[in-house]
Amino acid sequence: MGKRYTKALFEVAEEQKSVEEMLEDLKALKQVYEENPGLGFALAGRSISRTEKLKILDTLKGQFGSLMQDFLGLVFDNNRMDCVIDIADAFIEKYDEVNGIVEATVTTAIELDQTQAKNLESVIKKRFSVNEVNLTKIVDSNIIGGVIIRVGDQVVDGSVVKKFNDIKNMLLVNN
Numbered sequence: 629m630g631k632r633y634t635k636a637l638f639e640v641a642e643e644q645k646s647v648e649e650m651l652e653d654l655k656a657l658k659q660v661y662e663e664n665p666g667l668g669f670a671l672a673g674r675s676i677s678r679t680e681k682l683k684i685l686d687t688l689k690g691q692f693g694s695l696m697q698d699f700l701g702l703v704f705d706n707n708r709m710d711c712v713i714d715i716a717d718a719f720i721e722k723y724d725e726v727n728g729i730v731e732a733t734v735t736t737a738i739e740l741d742q743t744q745a746k747n748l749e750s751v752i753k754k755r756f757s758v759n760e761v762n763l764t765k766i767v768d769s770n771i772i773g774g775v776i777i778r779v780g781d782q783v784v785d786g787s788v789v790k791k792f793n794d795i796k797n798m799l800l801v802n803n
Contacts, residue, residue: 630714637699637715638722646695651723653696658716660688671709685709728759735766735776735787752777755784 641650661667671681685704689697703709724730732752734740740748749761756779772788 630718633715634718653692654716654719668710730758730779731762733764733778735768737773
């Protein structure tokens with residue numbers, strides 16, 4: 629459901645040259661939803677009157693630009709306020725795709741310093757042919773050493789524990 633809204637919203641934002649503004653508005657709206665988990669269902673459900681919903685919607689809309697206000701009105705009229713986080717996520721994903729940005733998770737046995745993190749970002753940029761990498765660093769001593777890189781559904785596992793397990797499996801197969 630979110631994809632259809634996202635596609636239309638992205639196209640309109642491009643036409644109005646306000647993609648970055650819409651991106652920031654959607655991130656802010658997503659944060660409001662995450663901080664108020666029942667908001668989407670309250671605005672889409674039947675637990676409160678339409679008049680009360682409109683008051684909440686007006687308060688919500690007040691902090692955003694005109695395109696976002698129009699968009700929220702449309703989503704509200706179509707009774708899809710419970711899909712806002714999905715729509716925001718899909719928009720962010722589309723923005724990242726268009727701009728060559730990837731989310732990457734790097735797992736290492738020890739904390740990376742800034743230089744090591746920058747080097748890994750460069751490797752990921754080249755390997756995945758992207759312009760920018762948003763790096764999330766995880767420390768997990770269980771991998772013993774090396775690094776595991778996850779970008780979307782692709783995983784590059786260069787951990788010592790994986791190499792150890794590969795050797796162990798090879799020895800078990802050969803015996």
